[in-house]
Amino acid sequence: MTEPQTPDTAPSTGSVKKHARDGKSNATIYDIAKMAGVNASTVSRALSKPGRVSSKTQKLIEDAAAELNYQVNPFARALPTGKTNTFGLIVADITNPTFFDIIRGAETTATGRDYTLVLAESAESSATELTAARRLMATVDGLILASPRMDDDNIRALARDKPVVVINREVEGVPCVVPDVNKGISEAVRSLAANGHTKVAYVAGPPQSWMSERRWEGVQAACDWSRLKAVRLESTKPTVDGGRKTARDVRASGATAVLTYNDLLAIGLMQELQAAGVVVPDHISIIGFDDIFGADFTTPPLTTVRSPLGECGEAAAKRLLDFLHGSGAQTGTLSVETELVLRGSSGRILPAK
Amino acid sequence: MTEPQTPDTAPSTGSVKKHARDGKSNATIYDIAKMAGVNASTVSRALSKPGRVSSKTQKLIEDAAAELNYQVNPFARALPTGKTNTFGLIVADITNPTFFDIIRGAETTATGRDYTLVLAESAESSATELTAARRLMATVDGLILASPRMDDDNIRALARDKPVVVINREVEGVPCVVPDVNKGISEAVRSLAANGHTKVAYVAGPPQSWMSERRWEGVQAACDWSRLKAVRLESTKPTVDGGRKTARDVRASGATAVLTYNDLLAIGLMQELQAAGVVVPDHISIIGFDDIFGADFTTPPLTTVRSPLGECGEAAAKRLLDFLHGSGAQTGTLSVETELVLRGSSGRILPAK
DNA sequence: CGGGTTTTGTCAACCGGTTGCCATCATTTG
DNA sequence: CAAATGATGGCAACCGGTTGACAAAACCCG
Known part of the structure; x- marks a missing residue:
């Protein structure tokens, strides 16, 4: 905790320099080298390569570094190493x-x-x-x-x-x-089948989304296995609002259960359906994907396929x-x-x- | 879109070097300088200082840079400048x-x-x-x-x-x-007063939270103004779970309206109260803070003081x-x-x- | 056309580390 | 006790830019 001996006595020729040089963290390995009476390269080695220097100088250097409150300059290090x-x-x-x-x-x-x-x-x-x-x-x-x-x-x-x-x-x-969506999806579809559903709708996500396609494939496969009908609907945007807008299509589809590309769609869809008097899950079951933050804030809380x-x-x-x-x-x-x-x-x- | 002329013909003496040198982005200002027939410092100036070089060399250099697909090395730049x-x-x-x-x-x-x-x-x-x-x-x-x-x-x-x-x-x-919490809080408290509430509870956040204190002060001031009673309750953690745990204290306090340090507390509190058969807002009003994502997913959706x-x-x-x-x-x-x-x-x- | 001013480009030092190579010194061994 | 061996530290080049100082070139004017 010794005050790093600031060279206050040095004539301030050249005026103020950039910022305050006092508490600043710009001690360099050269400063350490001077203080420890060794070469800068030795300091560099002491500080990075483990057993490259004798334990005596090692200690000397470490003490000096501590005293000067030294911190490597990441840029200087990155330049030659690329790391x-x-x-x-x-x-x-x-x-x-x-x-x-x-x-x-x-x-x-x-x-x-x-x-x-x-x-x-x-x-x-x-x-x-x-x-x-x-x-x-x-x-x-x-x-x-x-x-x-x-x-x-x-x-x-x-x-x-x-x-x-x-x-x-x-x-x-x-x-x-x-x-891997399969496990979660089959659990979801099996649970729907067990509850007597026969027709399942999948609300897809953005067309460029690789994941949306995988989920649709998963839904199809699981429905095939459980002998359920699967239909695909499109959404405009994978957001709560996008979910609201799919409500019409969902009702028109005649499906009694819906899986959506993500939870946001599910939440929007649920809100819109409920506003129209549809009771979830009594009239229609809704299952989302991802289990995002807030998925359990809804009433009823959202069933969802959790992705970790x-x-x-x-x-x-x-x-x-x-x-x-x-x-x-x-x-x-x-x-x-x-x-x-x-x-x-x-x-x-x-x-x- | 011309293929940067890769020196494929160069004898690969010295073996593979580090990584592939082909598509890599490591053209330097020196490469540009050579290609444009000028000094590296001129390149540096052309690329950063606006009008420091003649428009002719400027163009020359820019073309070379484009051809070589040059990108500055941020570290090399940061080292001398500190930026x-x-x-x-x-x-x-x-x-x-x-x-x-x-x-x-x-x-x-x-x-x-x-x-x-x-x-x-x-x-x-x-x-x-x-x-x-x-x-x-x-x-x-x-x-x-x-x-x-x-x-x-x-x-x-x-x-x-x-x-x-x-x-x-x-x-x-x-x-x-x-x-600035005051505007939002006075709106909230005035709305509570207008709805006939007379006693308001504030559920505080973490003790080290500066903001929690400000909000409490705001609530007190606004309640004073509207002649409402204000009581302060503590929470364990500013989370949904922490909110649940305050439900008991809230009911015990006898307040008919609650403001909580943040929305998470409010949501947890509401869930717990509803689970106990309390109807929100008929029996008790709940107002959160921040208007976080998901605050409108709840039933009823959460009234809250939005912080932008x-x-x-x-x-x-x-x-x-x-x-x-x-x-x-x-x-x-x-x-x-x-x-x-x-x-x-x-x-x-x-x-x- | 000469001298002065302005523009343009070059030189070289510097930022703060890393690292290959070599010199030195100590230690071990025959 | 000398030679071989290994451990340790120093030298200097290098990473890729920036920048002050200065010289060369271009331009201006009377």
Whole structure:
């Protein structure tokens, strides 16, 4: 806790310099070297390479560093090494709660391993996404793309440059982390079948969404297996509002149960149906996807197929870090299990009306 | 779109080098200089200082840069200049939806001005927060602290080093962006008074929360004005679960209307009360704070005092950028207005017991 | 047409680390 | 006791830009 001997006595020729030089954290390895009476390169080694210097000088240097309150300058380090200890995460839409958990998962494992997370958004546009990715590419060691909208080739091109991990989509030749929808969907459809439903509608998401197609395929397969009819409806936008707008089509479809591409659609749909006097789940069952924050705020609380998004973010970050630290570079897809979260919005149809 | 002439013919003496040198983005200003037949420093000037070089060489250099697909190396630039074109955002809890709007607001204005956003979380711990702040300090041009948990002195210390903007709290001598609770609260309390309520409970948030105190003061003042009684209750945690746990105290308090420190508490409280057969708002009115995502998913939808969090994030980022670009460095507090969002969870008490 | 001013480009130092190579010194061994 | 071996520290080049100082070239004017 000794006051770092500020050279107050030095004549302030040259005036004020940039900012205050006092408490600032700009001690360099040269300062340490001078204080410890060694060469700067020795300081560098003491501070990074473990047993490269004698324990005596090591101690000397560490003490000096502590006294000077030294912190490496990440830029100076990044320049020759190319390693930045930073990685990027690009999400399609920061507004969408689906990504909250992904961001959290990624951030947590990043800082846990002494990495810094840089965040960017693509606003659902593949062009913006590509620009953001290119921009980030220059400053990060690796990149995570959550539900990317750009096409496969662009992703592969990025992956050729630096490690890339994709979440919520499968891209040949690039490591991916994808919720395996099948388990959750079959649980959902089986539960519907058990409750006497015979016709199920699927409300699809954005056309460029890889995941929306997988879910539709899953619904079809599960319905086939359970001998239910499956129909597909389209939505305008995968939001609460988009969900509201599908209510008309849903009623027209004659289905007594609906699975929607995501929870937001489900919530909007439920609100609109209830406003029209439809009782959920007595008249119609609604099941969403993802189990986002707030899915249980509704009345009845939303039944949904949970994707462990937090885990996805975590797993993606881990894969990236493993990649960067040389421990095996598998490019395969990592599946994480989905499961049905049974709440109040699905159940038996009432014979009434 | 001409293929950058890859020197395929070059003898690959020296073997593979690090990574593939082909599509990689590592053209340097030296490459450009060679191609354009000028000195590297001229390239540097052409690319940053506007009118420093003749338009002829300017063009020459720009063409070469385009052809080589040049991108500056941010680290190389940051080293001598100290400018990183990056700023940090530290939030108390990534899980808390309150912060998502802040993050979004900050991210948007950051990328809009060609800055990169680095995200970190303090997990509600002042120690972690300080560590994260210190870590970030080294790599960013400025820092935004959203609902910081560390104490004023630490914040001021950071602010002495680099520009810092605080959201959701007022710190003497540091630029802050704070929702002004008064307008929203008086609207809320007046609406309660108009509906015949006479006793209002306030469920407080975490003790270290500066904002929780402001809200309590606001509630007291507004109740005084409207001649209502105000009582204060404590919560364990500012979450849905914490809200549930306050239900007992709320009923015991005899208040017919409740304002809670945030929406999560309000939602939890409402769920628990409804589970016990209390009808909202007929028996009790509930009003939250912030208008977070999902506040309107509940039945009845939550009445709440909206804080324009997105605007806060935006405004904080803007202040930071203004600061960095020299246009005035006001340290004052910027207030943003709050307003009552009247939904279904508040209203007239039914005489029915 | 000469001298002065302005524009344009070059040189070289610098930011703060990292790292290959070599010199030195200590230690071990025959 | 000398030579071999290994541990340790120093030197200097390098990463890729930026920038102050200065020289060369271009332009201006009377």
